[in-house]
Amino acid sequence: MITIEVLITRLPGLHRQDIERWIGNQWVRPDRDAGHYVFRDIDVARVRLIRELRDDLQVNEDALPVVLSLLDQLYDLRRRIAELGDAIARTAPDDLRRTLADHLAKL
C-alpha cells in the first residue's frame, strides 16, 4: 500500500500525469483514502505492465484499452479455471476426479 509519490520514485521516467491519466481512464484503479490514492501491489504491477506495453512493446495509448480489456478477460478466465480446479480438488470424490481426467484426456 503506497502513495502516488512513492510510486513515482519507484518508477523512474514515469510522470505523475501519466499515472493520473491512466487512473482517469480506469486502466488503474487504486483505492482512495481521504482523497489520496493508495496503490496495492497489484496496482503497482499493473502500472508497470502498462508502461512496458506502451514503452517497450509500443502499444500506443489509443490501443491500450483493447489490450488491457483482453488481458483482463484472459486473467479472469484463468482465475476461474484455477478456482474450478480447486473446487473439484476439494469436493469431488477420487473416482469422479479420475473420470473427469480421463474424459478430458480423450477430448
Next chain:
Amino acid sequence: MDDPYQTLGVARDASQDDIRRAFRKLAKAHHPDLNPGNAQAEARFKAVTAANEILSDPEKRARFDRGEIDAQGQERPQHPSYRDYAEAEPGRRYGPSGPQQTAWSAEDIESIFGTMFGAGARPRTDSPLRGQDERYTLPTGFLDAVNGATTRLTLPDGRTLDVRIPPGTEDGQILRLRGQGTAGWNGGPSGDALIEIHIAPHPIFRRDGNDIRLDLPVTLAEAVLGGPVEIPTPGGKVRMRVPPHSDTGTELRLRGRGVPAHAGQSEGDLYATLRVVVGQPDAALEAFLRDWKPEHPANPRAAMEPGP
C-alpha cells in the same frame, strides 16, 4: 546467462537502433503477460530484458565489451509480474465484473453445471439449495442516479421492492438485493434480485465519471464583459461569475458541484462550457458592428486553412 548479443540475436557491431528493434521484437513475442503460463516465454523475456539492460546503454555496453562487467552482474531485482497478481485473488479487482461482485454468479455456475441439474428442473437432492438469482432492469432518471433516490419496482409476481439507488450510480451498474430472488429449495436461502440500472439521458447534463458537464448559453455582453449568471447543477441552481473576455468554448469549473461524494470517492466537479448566443437582431448592435474596426482583426477559421 548467455552472451547478451546472442540473446538479442544481433551482431557485435550492431547499432543502438538495431538493438532497440531486436529487443522490441523479442519483447513482443515473449512478454509474460501475453503468454500466461508459458514458463519458457517468461524465462526468455527475462533474458531478453536483461540483455537489453546492458546493450541499450552505450556505457554499460562498452564496459561489457571490455570485459569489465559480466552479463550476470547487471540483472536488476526482478519484480513480480502483473500475472502473479492477476491470476490470484487480488486480480478480481480488474476482472470484468468488478471487485464488488461475487466471483461466481448463479449464471456462471449454471453455464458449467447446467446440464447436470437441467434448467428449472427439480433438483434430485434432499439437501438445501439456494434459490436462483432474478434479473431486472430499472429505468432511472439522470438526477436520481447522480443524487441517489429510492424507487419502487413492481415485480412480475406482484411483489414490490423498494430499491435504494445510491448516489453516483452509473449506467449499467447492477444492484444486488439479497434474498429477493427465487425462494430456496429444502430450506435453502433465497436467491438475490439483481437490478440493472438504465439511466436516461438528461436534456442539460452529461456525466463524465464523477464530473458533470453542460453547455451554458451566455449573451455576447456576458461573454465580453463578464458578469453573474445562474448555472443549473444536479444539486440546484448556483450563481457564479463569468470572467470578462470569455468566449464560446471557455470552460468554467465549479468545484464539488458534480456527482456527490459516495462509496469512498470524493465529489466530482461541474464543468460549464460557454456557448455565446447572439440572439434576436438588434439595431444598435448592427450599427455598432458596421462601423467597428477591430483592434486585433483575427480569422477564427485560420485553423481550417489547408496547410502547406
